[in-house]
Amino acid sequence: MAAANGGRKFLQQIVKMMSEGGGFDKNLSKLRVVAGGNGKCVAEMTVEKEHENSGGTLHGGLTATLVDIVSTMALMTTEKAVPGVSVNINVSYMKAATSGQEIVINAETLRVGRNLAFLSVDITNKESGALIATGSHTKYIG
Amino acid sequence: MAAANGGRKFLQQIVKMMSEGGGFDKNLSKLRVVAGGNGKCVAEMTVEKEHENSGGTLHGGLTATLVDIVSTMALMTTEKAVPGVSVNINVSYMKAATSGQEIVINAETLRVGRNLAFLSVDITNKESGALIATGSHTKYIG
Amino acid sequence: MAAANGGRKFLQQIVKMMSEGGGFDKNLSKLRVVAGGNGKCVAEMTVEKEHENSGGTLHGGLTATLVDIVSTMALMTTEKAVPGVSVNINVSYMKAATSGQEIVINAETLRVGRNLAFLSVDITNKESGALIATGSHTKYIG
Amino acid sequence: MAAANGGRKFLQQIVKMMSEGGGFDKNLSKLRVVAGGNGKCVAEMTVEKEHENSGGTLHGGLTATLVDIVSTMALMTTEKAVPGVSVNINVSYMKAATSGQEIVINAETLRVGRNLAFLSVDITNKESGALIATGSHTKYIG
Numbered sequence: 036m037a038a039a040n041g042g043r044k045f046l047q048q049i050v051k052m053m054s055e056g057g058g059f060d061k062n063l064s065k066l067r068v069v070a071g072g073n074g075k076c077v078a079e080m081t082v083e084k085e086h087e088n089s090g091g092t093l094h095g096g097l098t099a100t101l102v103d104i105v106s107t108m109a110l111m112t113t114e115k116a117v118p119g120v121s122v123n124i125n126v127s128y129m130k131a132a133t134s135g136q137e138i139v140i141n142a143e144t145l146r147v148g149r150n151l152a153f154l155s156v157d158i159t160n161k162e163s164g165a166l167i168a169t170g171s172h173t174k175y176i177g
Numbered sequence: 178m179a180a181a182n183g184g185r186k187f188l189q190q191i192v193k194m195m196s197e198g199g200g201f202d203k204n205l206s207k208l209r210v211v212a213g214g215n216g217k218c219v220a221e222m223t224v225e226k227e228h229e230n231s232g233g234t235l236h237g238g239l240t241a242t243l244v245d246i247v248s249t250m251a252l253m254t255t256e257k258a259v260p261g262v263s264v265n266i267n268v269s270y271m272k273a274a275t276s277g278q279e280i281v282i283n284a285e286t287l288r289v290g291r292n293l294a295f296l297s298v299d300i301t302n303k304e305s306g307a308l309i310a311t312g313s314h315t316k317y318i319g
Numbered sequence: 320m321a322a323a324n325g326g327r328k329f330l331q332q333i334v335k336m337m338s339e340g341g342g343f344d345k346n347l348s349k350l351r352v353v354a355g356g357n358g359k360c361v362a363e364m365t366v367e368k369e370h371e372n373s374g375g376t377l378h379g380g381l382t383a384t385l386v387d388i389v390s391t392m393a394l395m396t397t398e399k400a401v402p403g404v405s406v407n408i409n410v411s412y413m414k415a416a417t418s419g420q421e422i423v424i425n426a427e428t429l430r431v432g433r434n435l436a437f438l439s440v441d442i443t444n445k446e447s448g449a450l451i452a453t454g455s456h457t458k459y460i461g
Numbered sequence: 462m463a464a465a466n467g468g469r470k471f472l473q474q475i476v477k478m479m480s481e482g483g484g485f486d487k488n489l490s491k492l493r494v495v496a497g498g499n500g501k502c503v504a505e506m507t508v509e510k511e512h513e514n515s516g517g518t519l520h521g522g523l524t525a526t527l528v529d530i531v532s533t534m535a536l537m538t539t540e541k542a543v544p545g546v547s548v549n550i551n552v553s554y555m556k557a558a559t560s561g562q563e564i565v566i567n568a569e570t571l572r573v574g575r576n577l578a579f580l581s582v583d584i585t586n587k588e589s590g591a592l593i594a595t596g597s598h599t600k601y602i603g
Contacts, residue, residue: 058229059236062204087200094201095263096242103237121237121270122435123407123457125551127597128263129572129579146555146592150434150461151406153555155595166572169581169597171553173407177434177461264577265549265599267409269455271430271437288413288450292576292603293548295413297453308430311439313411313453315549319576319603342513343520346488371484378485379547380526387522405521405554412547 046071046108050078053104062086062097063104066140074144076109079161082136093132093167098158101140102126102170106154109142110174119152119174126170130160137161150177188213188250192220195246204228204239205246208282216286218251221303224278235274235309240300243282244268244312248296251284252316261294261316268312272302279303292319330355330392334362337388346370346381347388350424358428360393363445366420376415377422377451382442383410385424386454390438393426394458403436403458410454414444421445434461472497472534476504479530488512488523489530492566500570502535505587508562519558519593524584527566528552528596532580535568536600545578545600552596556586563587576603 047068053060062085070077080086080101088094107118132138139161145153156170189210195202204227212219222228222243230236249260274280281303287295298312331352337344346369354361364370364385372378391402416422423445429437440454473494479486488511496503506512506527514520533544558564565587571579582596 053231056231057226058231059204059227059239060231061227062201062238084199085201085203088202089195089198089200094242094245095266096204096238096245097201099241099245099266099268100236100238103241123267123269123409123553124237124241125265125267125407125409125597126241127265127549127571127579127599129574145553145595148555150459153553153592153595166579169571169579171551171595171597173457173553175434265411265551267455267549267551269407269429269437269457271432287411287453290413292601295411295450295453308437311429311437311455313409313455315411315599317576337515340515341510342515343488343511343523344515345511346485346522368483369485369487373479373482373484373486378526378529379550380488380522380529381485383525383529383550383552384520384522387520387525407551407553408521408525409549409551410525411549 043068043071046076049108062100071108072112074109074113076105076112076142078105078140080138082132082134082138087134091134095128098128098168099124099126101158102156102172105140106142106156106172109144109154110152113144113147115147115176117176119176121172122175123173124170126168128168129166132160132167138167150175152176185210185213188218191250204242213250214254216251216255218247218254218284220247220282222280224274224276224280226276229276233276237270240270240310241266241268243300244298244314247282248284248298248314251286251296252294255286255289257289257318259318261318263314264317265315266312268310270310271308274302274309280309292317294318327352327355330360333392346384355392356396358393358397360389360396360426362389362424364422366416366418366422368418371418376417379412382412382452383408385442386410386440386456389424390426390440390456393428393438394436397428397431399431399460401460403460405456406459407457408454410452412452413450416444416451422451434459436460469494469497472502475534488526497534498538500535500539502531502538502568504531504566506564508558508560508564513560517560521554524554524594525550525552527584528582528598531566532568532582532598535570535580536578539570539573541573541602543602545602547598548601549599550596552594554594555592558586558593564593576601578602
């Protein structure tokens, strides 16, 4: 069953469906899920023009979107297997990611309670390992 | 001078430039600045398909993007007149905004210090006045 | 009924009970409630040695405690009249408050949903009106 | 040199000095530093009456104070060796800690830039390992 709702393929399909649905998630069309399951999801993306702010670096709004979506996918691989509804997202921006760089978005489920889930995300530069941003995401799942 | 860097027209031009630059800010192409100056910026947007998550409501990632950008425009109308660099964004999600609804994004500068600026954003439903989300945004401007 | 659970006297009694209970709220024994009701609570405090960090200014941990407690009192004056359980507290620190200064803690309830309440707090210097800190507080009330 | 500014003994001395200084840090008099150095600090505390809210569990304001102080001690063991000034503290509350329980406060420095430091804290139940709270702390160190 874990395989059914938690594997990398399952999560990549979700990204595909979401990004082709005509909504805001089209911004995630280049997101590649590299691992998933047991409350975790790891994805990668190469920073391209479409992801950047006017200064030529990864847009802070997209960073927040990655925190939102990749942690939600992590949550979907828990036993509850629900997406939930966002209550709070907090993002700290540590370092710019520039055009052409590969970033790794690493999300994990910290706790799933009866009504709330707590998720955590790190975004790093794939080559250097340097932290680009961290985020926490609280969702209502009751 | 305030007119030069703080008026509604100036801010609407910035939105136009940003959203036509080929980057992530294309997501803001339908944002309408309705007031600006003295550290404040008010913008409006009608929620359309392109702004929505797969549940058909305003996407939490776009909400965070609106917090980011509209508060940055508010900051640009202060005497410092700089965009700064994001340090932290915190968003609380209170109520969904659904397709066709008009939302008002109201940003204000709480404090501009020597090195840091603190900004605050409310997003409301234009018709009902109900809060959809609130955000705080800390920027480095040193 | 509002008078029963929302007045200034009622909230001051709560502060008294809490601060005399032998727990951590003893730190609030000098907190003076100046107004309360309809989801709001305003309190004042003079910064004294016992409230300060080793640098002689209002301790960031006490600032967070004030955000927690004064917003909880605001919540108790809503129709739900419950204290709830903290889910998330976010505090931005803008300016130091120094020994002898009077501070005003101004809390309001932004939204009470079925399961969650969203509260907001400003802490200002009473004399100058300058913002010392702002906070947001999310509570589970389900 | 690391030994000079980063060891467990050094940090325990700081806690002692701070908690005996007559200020708010007296609330930390029972905090035991168990490890420190290279941007990290681990401390432990047994939850007692003086740390509790009126519901008999670890007070959310003290939780925030622990995030503040233990992460600041972690920062003091980095090469910069400065305490900095708080810009933002964000705390997520996951589970109550009750009277008599031992908690572990685990702080690490995520990034020290030229002007800002980013710190992260986990608070867990020592026996069960369950997460009680997580926090992020941004400090200005310029």
